[in-house]
Amino acid sequence: MTTKHHDASVYEQVQSSEQFQELKRRFRAWTFPMTAAFLAWYLLYVILSAWARDFMGITLFGNINVALIFGVLQFVSTFLIAWAYARHAGKKLDPLADQLRHEVEEKQQ
Template sequence: MTTRQHDASVYEQVQASERFQELKRHFRSWTFPMTAAFLAWYLLYVVLSGWARDFMGIKVLGNINVGLILGLLQFVSTFWIAWAYSRHAEKKLDPIADEIRHEIEGRPE
């Protein structure tokens, strides 16, 4: 068996393993809902900017209006999502990925 065939065989075995499927479930259970929520939040901002100009123009403090606050919150939410994903990966994904990696590295050639 060539090295390339061996590598493909290992990858296929890992991909079919229960631990890898669990890793994918943990990844998808967090990223898909978070992506949908962020896209909804972003599209809400775009829709409000286009069709609720009076609302977005409400002055909150001096020249700071609702639109500016919501726009800045887009940046805040982006950084929060990155931080939250990092925490999620550290707690849920990294331990399983490390376990799979150590299992693969320990296999005989």
């Protein structure tokens, strides 16, 4: 029972630490704006598909129209966001998270 209470105490201490709060701030500072931007981009595609059919139906070349290009760009933007997040996490989040993990491991021993 004492060990479980001790473990909870360690995690509570880490959660209230400046480093953990900084980790949360860095995570939110990147993910919230990026999520909003992606949702806006996706909703633009949906809205244009529903209410701007003439625009989306413009043929660019061959059988390729604006709607198809926008659809493909949805996939491209998803992969770009995943790549950018991996870079962001590697530079800004992982080092701080590793430091916090080492501190927790030391306190638990």
